[in-house]
Amino acid sequence: MGKVIWLDILTPKQGNLFSVLSRRLMKQGCKLVLTTRLYREVNQLLEAHGLKASAIGKHGGARIEEKLSASAERVAELAKFISRRKPDVALSFSSPEAARVAFGLGIPHLCISDSPHAEAVSKLTIPLSERLFTPAVIPKKEWLGYGISAAKIFQYNALDPIVWLRNFRPDRRILVQDGIKSQRKIVTVRLEESSAAYLIARKRERLLNTVSAIREMLRKELEADIVALPRYDYQAEILRREFKHEIVIPKTLVNGPNLLSFSSVFIGGGGTMTTETAMLGVPSISCFPNKPTIIEEFLISSGFVVRETDPVRIAERAMNMLEDETYRRRIRDEAKNFVERMEDPIEVILSELKHFS
Numbered sequence: 001m002g003k004v005i006w007l008d009i010l011t012p013k014q015g016n017l018f019s020v021l022s023r024r025l026m027k028q029g030c031k032l033v034l035t036t037r038l039y040r041e042v043n044q045l046l047e048a049h050g051l052k053a054s055a056i057g058k059h060g061g062a063r064i065e066e067k068l069s070a071s072a073e074r075v076a077e078l079a080k081f082i083s084r085r086k087p088d089v090a091l092s093f094s095s096p097e098a099a100r101v102a103f104g105l106g107i108p109h110l111c112i113s114d115s116p117h118a119e120a121v122s123k124l125t126i127p128l129s130e131r132l133f134t135p136a137v138i139p140k141k142e143w144l145g146y147g148i149s150a151a152k153i154f155q156y157n158a159l160d161p162i163v164w165l166r167n168f169r170p171d172r173r174i175l176v177q178d179g180i181k182s183q184r185k186i187v188t189v190r191l192e193e194s195s196a197a198y199l200i201a202r203k204r205e206r207l208l209n210t211v212s213a214i215r216e217m218l219r220k221e222l223e224a225d226i227v228a229l230p231r232y233d234y235q236a237e238i239l240r241r242e243f244k245h246e247i248v249i250p251k252t253l254v255n256g257p258n259l260l261s262f263s264s265v266f267i268g269g270g271g272t273m274t275t276e277t278a279m280l281g282v283p284s285i286s287c288f289p290n291k292p293t294i295i296e297e298f299l300i301s302s303g304f305v306v307r308e309t310d311p312v313r314i315a316e317r318a319m320n321m322l323e324d325e326t327y328r329r330r331i332r333d334e335a336k337n338f339v340e341r342m343e344d345p346i347e348v349i350l351s352e353l354k355h356f357s
Contacts, residue, residue, distance in 0.1 A: 002029050003089060004032075004088050005025055005031070005090075007022065007034050007035070007092070010039070010042065010095055012042055013093070013161075013272040016164040018034075019051055020164055021091075022034070025350075034052065039059040044253040056081055057071075057073060057078070058070055071097055074097045075097050078101045082107070089108050089109075091112070091349075093112045093113060094112070094125045094126075096124035099125040102128070110130060111125050112134070112349070113134055114138060115271070115293065127146060130152065132148055133154050133155075133345065133349055134155055135157075136155040137294065138295070142294065156343055157341075157343045158344070159342065160272075161276045162342045163344070164257070168261075170258050170261035170262060174258045175259065178255060180248055184223070186259075186263045187224045187263065187267065188227045188229065188259055188260060188265075190229045191229065192208060192209070192270060208238065209269065209289065212311035213267060213311040213314040214239075214243065215242070216314070216315035220315055226247040227247070227254075229273075260276055260280050263282050265284075265285070267287065278299045279304075281335030283327065284306070285305070285306050285314055285317055285321075286308075289309070
């Protein structure tokens with residue numbers, strides 16, 4: 001292609017997706033401009049992938065005033081940074097700042113998203129985008145209300161994690177490097193995304209069903225090691241205060257797909273890891289603190305995910321899944337067939353990128 005392409009990378013999921021896309025673009029002769037923000041998990045993940053991205057701005061935190069200020073400051077800083085590099089096209093996973101800066105500088109913005117439920121970022125990005133790439137399980141009508149025409153929506157018969165999971169091979173040595181050395185079964189718990197704009201009105205303490213579920217599992221003397229993955233520093237502090245040495249709380253970013261591959265059960269308060277786990281064939285319980293997303297509903301109806309928000313029931317379900325070897329084997333076999341039928345979203349994106357210069 002020979003183009004200069006700007007990728008704005010804001011979350012761990014985006015780090016995984018854009019690391020694969022970056023390599024594919026460079027093979028086609030593209031020059032990349034990579035930006036991110038100061039956000040611990042993302043910065044560590046990009047470093048692990050060997051990607052050098054310029055950290056511009058910071059995560060806005062949990063209050064709407066902080067989010068607004070951080071976004072406004074980031075737009076101003078990005079505008080200066082990007083105007084000097086003159087990319088031909090911008091690509092982001094619904095980054096409000098990337099969409100706004102690209103629009104202001106006359107750069108075509110292409111958007112990837114599987115989250116029509118994220119109304120705030122969708123309103124700020126979809127209307128400014130020349131293309132939207134999204135999984136086919138999300139009907140086009142879910143996006144039309146955000147001000148984009150159906151002709152600009154390109155769907156792929158896949159879920160986003162296939163991009164980084166298709167050629168993934170688990171390695172127990174990485175698990176040991178992440179500080180998880182026990183040979184017992186593993187129950188991995190991913191805490192809720194309690195600072196997202198679409199959850200901002202909910203009380204922070206009411207969001208942490210996962211913490212209550214961990215407490216219930218310990219009370220029932222679960223025969224497995226519990227590995228808890230916080231999203232924010234305050235969540236890690238809650239876990240350390242509540243459980244001390246009773247569970248594993250990694251101090252640095254772990255290799256998520258690798259940990260999930262060796263897990264017997266997963267309990268997830270958000271979207272991406274729940275989807276990853278379903279695709280890896282690991283029994284999964286979703287306690288997402290809002291109504292199910294379209295992706296989650298699809299995974300539930302397909303039999304890969306169970307939804308439960310009551311902490312006692314979460315603990316009971318986890319124990320039943322741990323004991324049911326037949327169930328775990330069936331989930332693993334069905335997931336393998338499910339994943340093999342998916343197409344490559346990167347090919348869909350690359351084919352459209354050719355039309356922008």
